[in-house]
Amino acid sequence: MMIGLQLHSAAPLYLVSRRIHKLASLRNATSLPPKKMQSLLYPFRGLEEHLDRSVDRMQFQLFHPSVEDMMEAEKLFCSSPTHRIDYYTSAERLDHAPALKQPEVCFIGRSNVGKSSLIKALFSLTPEVEVRVSKTPGHTKKMNFFRVGKAFTLVDMPGYGHRAPRDFVEMVEPYLYSRKNLVRTFLLVDGSVGLQKADLVALEMCEETRCPYVIVVTKIDKCGRGALLTNLLNLQEVVNSQTTGCFPQPFLISSIHYWGIHLLRCFVAHVTGSVRLKDTSQGGKDANQCH
């Protein structure tokens, strides 16, 4: 559903692929019928009615900014002559990583979980920033640094898992332990398959590094609500019982449908100190708190 995309058009492929998806922009999203808009902006809302009454919903909505706040955050993800968003550099080892002062956030997770796709969706309002995604696990082989003006840097990491354990040990681990300007790690877990053994290892490592982290549940469009809820509640149980550095609210996203992308943009802007939000939480805890 690209704006103005006509399949029979003779437009060159690169022009077609760089058009902005309608739902990537909050202004278009707010013109949706209310229920659809709620599910796009706050994906947990779409699941809530299927949850057992005994489940505490508050934990899933600690970070719950207003649309107005999300609009403010969205501006950061739009490039302008005074606020350039660009791919900066890649590094194979920590000592090749650029020395940058601005706050940094990184995205880690198993190969193929959707890290690069998420970053691509976050940057979809600046389609000239190229983020490569692939069906083949192990596609991202280096740490890729993207600058968002002077506000923050975002880092796409190689995945861990059967094909790329070495990359992880040589790049991701040292980065997580020593990167001074790292303010938040986003640990991605595939919502359609739930927590895997390798995810638990990553979770343990995030605990050890002591840098605050947050879980992002990806590909929520790929499975039924029942399976997603089971995976989600299992994840919450692990977060509640085994972690101290993890923000208790998991972020649910679909990078291909833009579900949860606006909320996550706002969270990134918030944790990097790039926006001051008027209303960040309903539950009395803010996004910088863990348990």
Ligand SMILES: Nc1nc2c(ncn2[C@@H]2O[C@H](COP(=O)(O)OP(=O)(O)OP(=O)(O)O)[C@@H](O)[C@H]2O)c(=O)[nH]1
């Ligand atoms: N259905 C669905 N597919 C997705 C979503 N996000 C990513 N994918 C698909 O999952 C595959 C892997 O996506 P990537 O973003 O390249 O995964 P990655 O985590 O960066 O993988 P590595 O770089 O290999 O570690 C691609 O085929 C994407 O199209 C999503 O939200 N929904």
Ligand SMILES: [Mg+2]
């Ligand atoms: Mg990748």
